[in-house]
Amino acid sequence: MSKIKTLADLRNMRDEVRSKINLREKSESPEQMVQVRVAMATCGIASGAKEVMEFMMDAMEKRGIEAVVTQTGCMSYCFAEPTIEVTVPGKDPIVFGYVDVKKADEVIEKYIRNGELVEGIIPVNYQSIDE
Amino acid sequence: MKNMALHIMDIVQNSIRAQAGLIQITIEETDPGLASVNITDDGSGMTEEVLAKVTDPFYTSRTTRRVGLGIPLFRQSAEQAGGNFSVNSTQGSGTVVNATFYKHHPDMVPWGDIPGVIILMVAANPTTDFVYLHRTPKGEYLFDTREIKEQLDGVPINEHEVRRFLRNMLAENLTAIGAAGVLRMKTIKDKANNEPNN
Numbered sequence: 001m002s003k004i005k006t007l008a009d010l011r012n013m014r015d016e017v018r019s020k021i022n023l024r025e026k027s028e029s030p031e032q033m034v035q036v037r038v039a040m041a042t043c044g045i046a047s048g049a050k051e052v053m054e055f056m057m058d059a060m061e062k063r064g065i066e067a068v069v070t071q072t073g074c075m076s077y078c079f080a081e082p083t084i085e086v087t088v089p090g091k092d093p094i095v096f097g098y099v100d101v102k103k104a105d106e107v108i109e110k111y112i113r114n115g116e117l118v119e120g121i122i123p124v125n126y127q128s129i130d131e
Numbered sequence: 132m133k134n135m136a137l138h139i140m141d142i143v144q145n146s147i148r149a150q151a152g153l154i155q156i157t158i159e160e161t162d163p164g165l166a167s168v169n170i171t172d173d174g175s176g177m178t179e180e181v182l183a184k185v186t187d188p189f190y191t192s193r194t195t196r197r198v199g200l201g202i203p204l205f206r207q208s209a210e211q212a213g214g215n216f217s218v219n220s221t222q223g224s225g226t227v228v229n230a231t232f233y234k235h236h237p238d239m240v241p242w243g244d245i246p247g248v249i250i251l252m253v254a255a256n257p258t259t260d261f262v263y264l265h266r267t268p269k270g271e272y273l274f275d276t277r278e279i280k281e282q283l284d285g286v287p288i289n290e291h292e293v294r295r296f297l298r299n300m301l302a303e304n305l306t307a308i309g310a311a312g313v314l315r316m317k318t319i320k321d322k323a324n325n326e327p328n329n
Binding site: 004006007009011013014016017018020021030040041042043045046050053054057061062069070071073074075076107 | 132133136137140141144148191193195196197199200202204240244247248251255256278279281282284286287290291292293294296297300303304307
């Protein structure tokens with residue numbers, strides 16, 4: 001059996017990670033990052049938000065998309081859980097419902113990458129003509 | 132809820148909403164087949180009136196919906212596995228949720244992916260500290276984000292490499308003490324090995 005990882009190993013990899021972060025920060029600022037918020041209340045968790053959030057975190061890294069994946073509480077769309085809110089820089093946030101891993105993949109590939117809208121959007125932002 | 136890991140994640144969300152700075156999760160497995168799960172936070176706590184209503188599924192502090200199922204469901208899972216459930220709270224100093232189970236009871240919920248859930252909560256709430264203690268007859272393992280953050284010296288705890296490292300570290304150490312809830316160990320390792328920029 002290989003050696004079990006310890007905090008000392010973490011310390012050893014720290015500087016390498018830090019230099020990677022510095023490199024990245026020179027090229028991007030946080031406002032330019034995609035923001036994803038996964039609804040994580042009882043309703044979200046019970047319908048699979050954990051898998052969606054893990055997938056989002058892993059997929060963004062693998063595909064080289066700079067993104068912040070965080071969690072939020074119940075957005076009151078319990079019927080459509082798991083839900084995610086995606087904010088692409090310069091655009092209004094969009095909430096997608098009934099998100100499983102497959103749907104999350106579609107959101108990344110179509111909406112985040114290419115700006116195409118995909119099915120399952122929950123209309124949240126109403127703007128009247130006066131605004 | 133499908134499994135224990137998700138129950139824990141759900142209860143921890145309450146602590147996060149109560150603005151806890153430190154959340155302690157303790158899982159204890161004792162030999163004759165008892166298991167206990169304890170979640171203690173230093174959040175805002177509850178008044179006695181709220182505490183009395185907290186296991187009622189039709190009570191919630193939210194305004195977005197009229198039911199609150201997290202605690203009632205956890206209680207149900209404990210009681211259906213022949214165990215007990217309690218919530219204690221003091222306003223201003225925090226809340227303690229405690230559940231016990233007979234591990235081999237036919238209606239015991241599966242454990243699920245405990246390391247995955249712990250790391251997900253740590254990564255999703257980088258400013259909250261988590262202490263996770265798992266005790267089995269073979270030994271114990273303590274995972275403390277305050278210690279980890281000290282080692283990281285400013286490198287974010289939710290950075291991809293760090294997150295992946297912590298997930299593996301936790302799973303390996305839990306496997307070493309024969310802890311429940313690390314069935315996915317092999318899958319996690321395979322996944323990590325297949326990742327291109329590793």
